[in-house]
Amino acid sequence: MTDKWGISRLVLLMESLVTKDLKVRYKRSILGFAWFLLKPLFSMVVYYFVFTKILRFGGAIPHFSLFLLTGLLPWNFFSSSLSATTSSLLDNHRLIRSIYFPRMALPAAEVAANLVHLLLALVVLEAILIIFGHYPGISIVLILPALILLTMMTVGIGMLLSIGNVFYRDVKQFIEVLLLAWFYASPIIYPLDSIGVDIVQSQNLVAILKFNPVSGFMEIMHSIFYAGTWPPLWCWISLGSWSFVLLFIGISVFRKAEPVVVKEL
Amino acid sequence: MTNVFLDYRLYHDRAVSLRETMMNLFNRKTSIENFRALDDVSIDIEPGESVAIIGSNGAGKSTTLKILAGIYRPTLGTAVSSGRIASLLDLGVGFHPDLTGEENLMLNGAMLGLGRNDMKALIPEIADFAQLSRFMDTPVKYYSNGMFMRLGFSLATTVDPDILLIDEVLAVGDVGFQEKCYQRIQDFREQGKTIIFVSHDLEAVSKLCNRTVWLHEGRIEMDGGAEDVLSGYLQKASARMKKISTTATPKEWGSREIWFDSVKLRNSDGIPTGIFRKGDGIIIDTVIKSRIPSRVDNVVFGFSIHRADGETVIGTNNLEMNQPLLSITGSLESSIEIDLDIEEPGTYLLGIALTDPEASRDYHWQEFFYPITLIEERKDPPLRLSQAVWKQE
Incomplete structure (x- = not known):
C-alpha cells in the first residue's frame, strides 16, 4: 500500500475536495450559492399553489409555505447528495487511476459540500420563520444530532450508489425515479404526527410511512423548526437505526468492492 | 512486492x-x-x-x-x-x-x-x-x-x-x-x-x-x-524486429559460395552486447566458410551502418581503407573492430558483406541485419579543471 493516512490528512483531503466542489459549482454563476436556496423556494411556490389552490389539503396547515420549506431544504440536500454521489466515482476515474487516496472521500465530499449548503440554508430558514412568528424553542439544539445522523445515512446510501453505478449505469437513471417516489412517500408536503395536524387519515398508512428512512428526520425538522416542539421519540429510533445500519452497509460494501471498482473504471 | x-x-x-x-x-x-x-x-x-x-x-x-x-x-x-x-x-x-x-x-x-x-x-x-x-x-x-x-x-x-x-x-x-x-x-x-x-x-x-x-x-x-x-x-527485440519490421527490413543475398557462418557482436571489453557506449569499440566476430575447393584471394569484407529507416550513414570495406584483403580456404575467423564518434545516440542497423569486386561477385550480403544501440553516457564529473590562472597587472 502507500504512505499513512491519518485523521489530519483525511480532514485536509476532505476539506480540499469540498472547497474544490464549491468553487467549481459556482464559477461563472451569477447567483452562485443562492441557488441552493432558490431551488427549494421555487418548488415551495409550486407546491404551495398545487396543494392550497388545486388539491386544497394544505389549507389545514397554517403558514403552509413555511411548513413546506422546512421539509424541502433537507430534502434538497438529500436528493442532490444522492445524485452527486452516484456519479462521483465515475466522474473522477482518471484521478482514481493516477494517485492513491482513500476513495471513500469522493462520495463523502459530495455529501459534505451539500451539507455546507444546507447549514447556510437553515440559518436563512430560521430567520424567515422568526419573521413570520415561528419562534424556535430549546428543542432547536436537537438539529445538530439530527443532522449528524442524516449525514451518516446519506453518506452510507451514497457509497452504495457510487459503487453500483460503476458496474451498472442503470443506477443513475433508477435513482431519479426512486427519488421522485421517495419524495412523495416522505412527510415533506404533509405531516405525519409531528405538528398535531392529521392529514394522512389512515393510521395504518402512517405506521408504514414511519419506516421510510427519511421520515424521522423530516418530522424532526417540522417539530423543531416549524412547530417549536420536541420531536416524537419514534423519529429518533427510526433515524438512528437507519443511519447506523445504512452507513455500516455502505462502508462495508465500499471496502469490499473498492479494489475491483478501481480496475473496472 | x-x-x-x-x-x-x-x-x-x-x-x-x-x-x-x-x-x-x-x-x-x-x-x-x-x-x-x-x-x-x-x-x-x-x-x-x-x-x-x-x-x-x-x-x-x-x-x-x-x-x-x-x-x-x-x-x-x-x-x-x-x-x-x-x-x-x-x-x-x-x-x-x-x-x-x-x-x-x-x-x-x-x-x-x-x-x-x-x-x-x-x-x-x-x-x-x-x-x-x-x-x-x-x-x-x-x-x-x-x-x-x-x-x-x-x-x-x-x-x-x-x-x-x-x-x-x-x-x-x-x-x-x-x-x-x-x-x-x-x-x-x-x-x-x-x-x-x-x-x-x-x-x-x-x-x-x-x-x-x-x-x-x-x-x-x-x-x-x-x-x-x-x-x-x-537481442530479443531484434529477433522480433527481423520478422515484423516496418522500417528497413533485413535483407540477405549473394551466391553464398563464401558465406558468414556465424556473426557475433561484442564491445571492446569482450562482452557480447548490442549496446555500445561512447568510447566502446564495436567488434564484429565472424566465422566465414567457403565451399570453393581452391584458395580464394582478395575477398573484400565490408560493413555499413544505417539509420533505422535504412538511410546509409557509413559504408566501407577493407579495400577502401587500405587494409589486408581476406584469403579463404574452407573456413576462416575474421573480425572488424570499429571505433565510432557518436554524434547522435540511437538505434542503428549494421550490415556486413563479402564481395570480390574484381571478379564482380557478391558472395554474401547481410544488409540492415544487426541492430545496434549507441548510447552516450553521462559523465561524472562533467567538467574537469585543467588550469586556472590569476593575474594582477
Whole structure:
C-alpha cells in the first residue's frame, strides 16, 4: 500500500475536495450559492399553489409555505447528495487511476459540500420563520444530532450508489425515479404526527410511512423548526437505526468492492 | 512486492446494463474472462535504487507501477512501500479544468498530504520550474497541453517525495524543458531517492537507472544490472524486429559460395552486447566458410551502418581503407573492430558483406541485419579543471 493516512490528512483531503466542489459549482454563476436556496423556494411556490389552490389539503396547515420549506431544504440536500454521489466515482476515474487516496472521500465530499449548503440554508430558514412568528424553542439544539445522523445515512446510501453505478449505469437513471417516489412517500408536503395536524387519515398508512428512512428526520425538522416542539421519540429510533445500519452497509460494501471498482473504471 | 498476481476482468462485449446481465444470467453465457496481467512477480527495491521497468506493450509495466503506487490492490500477494510517493503516471490528471493553476496545486497537495501552508510555500517554486508563474490564476482549461504537463511534472517533483514513480511521461514540453526534467530526475538520484521508471526509451533507461526489470507477458524475464538486461532485451527485440519490421527490413543475398557462418557482436571489453557506449569499440566476430575447393584471394569484407529507416550513414570495406584483403580456404575467423564518434545516440542497423569486386561477385550480403544501440553516457564529473590562472597587472 502507500504512505499513512491519518485523521489530519483525511480532514485536509476532505476539506480540499469540498472547497474544490464549491468553487467549481459556482464559477461563472451569477447567483452562485443562492441557488441552493432558490431551488427549494421555487418548488415551495409550486407546491404551495398545487396543494392550497388545486388539491386544497394544505389549507389545514397554517403558514403552509413555511411548513413546506422546512421539509424541502433537507430534502434538497438529500436528493442532490444522492445524485452527486452516484456519479462521483465515475466522474473522477482518471484521478482514481493516477494517485492513491482513500476513495471513500469522493462520495463523502459530495455529501459534505451539500451539507455546507444546507447549514447556510437553515440559518436563512430560521430567520424567515422568526419573521413570520415561528419562534424556535430549546428543542432547536436537537438539529445538530439530527443532522449528524442524516449525514451518516446519506453518506452510507451514497457509497452504495457510487459503487453500483460503476458496474451498472442503470443506477443513475433508477435513482431519479426512486427519488421522485421517495419524495412523495416522505412527510415533506404533509405531516405525519409531528405538528398535531392529521392529514394522512389512515393510521395504518402512517405506521408504514414511519419506516421510510427519511421520515424521522423530516418530522424532526417540522417539530423543531416549524412547530417549536420536541420531536416524537419514534423519529429518533427510526433515524438512528437507519443511519447506523445504512452507513455500516455502505462502508462495508465500499471496502469490499473498492479494489475491483478501481480496475473496472 | 512479493509474489504479486493481478487479474483483470476482461469483458467481451461487456454488459453494462441490468437487462443484459439478466439475460446473460438466464442464458448462462458469461462474457467475462480473467486476464492475468501480473503472474507471480516479486520485486524488492531498496531505498535509493533507481529501477527501470521495460517490456513490450501489455507486459504489465504500468500495472506494476499502479500496484506500487497503491492504486491497484494485488489479486494475490502483497505489495508494501514506505515513504511519500509521487507518481507521474498520468501527468496533471488530478487537475480540474475549471480551477486555476494555483487552486489545482492546493488540491493536489492535499492529496499528497501537504498542508495548506506547506503547499502555499511551494507554489512559487512549482510555478517557476514549470515556467507558468504568469498563469497561476488562469483556469487550467485554458492551458495548452504542454503547459498542463509541465505543471504536473513540476508538482510531482517539487513536493519532495521519497519515491518517484514515472510512467513514460518524459516527453514533456519542448527540448529545453525535457532537459530540465532529466536534470531534476538526476538530482533525485543523487539525493538518494528511489526512482521507478517505466519506459520504452532505452536510452533514457540506461541514462537514469542502474537496475532494470524486464517484464514479459506478466512475468519477470530478467532482473539485474541495466546493461545486462538491456542487451538481453534488445537481442530479443531484434529477433522480433527481423520478422515484423516496418522500417528497413533485413535483407540477405549473394551466391553464398563464401558465406558468414556465424556473426557475433561484442564491445571492446569482450562482452557480447548490442549496446555500445561512447568510447566502446564495436567488434564484429565472424566465422566465414567457403565451399570453393581452391584458395580464394582478395575477398573484400565490408560493413555499413544505417539509420533505422535504412538511410546509409557509413559504408566501407577493407579495400577502401587500405587494409589486408581476406584469403579463404574452407573456413576462416575474421573480425572488424570499429571505433565510432557518436554524434547522435540511437538505434542503428549494421550490415556486413563479402564481395570480390574484381571478379564482380557478391558472395554474401547481410544488409540492415544487426541492430545496434549507441548510447552516450553521462559523465561524472562533467567538467574537469585543467588550469586556472590569476593575474594582477
